[in-house]
Amino acid sequence: MNDKLKQIGNIAKNKTWVSFLHENHPYSLLHWSIAGVYQEPKDVWLLQDEMTFETQEFATLDEALEWMAKHMERITEIL
Numbered sequence: 031m032n033d034k035l036k037q038i039g040n041i042a043k044n045k046t047w048v049s050f051l052h053e054n055h056p057y058s059l060l061h062w063s064i065a066g067v068y069q070e071p072k073d074v075w076l077l078q079d080e081m082t083f084e085t086q087e088f089a090t091l092d093e094a095l096e097w098m099a100k101h102m103e104r105i106t107e108i109l
């Protein structure tokens with residue numbers, strides 16, 4: 031795993047979210063959990079495109095980082 035992905039993983043673990051640029055396009059990786067009277071419990075990591083608000087769900091942070099390593103090789107900045 032490259033240095034940028036390690037940084038993203040460490041920040042996400044400490045703050046539960048991190049924003050970054052991939053090919054000058056903004057994304058966020060964030061932890062999302064819901065529980066309540068009318069909601070199903072949910073505990074996932076979301077990778078969100080900040081322009082379209084489309085998301086991908088991952089069961090663990092490691093799964094999200096593995097996917098990013100394969101599909102997002104050009105992370106230029108961590109915001």
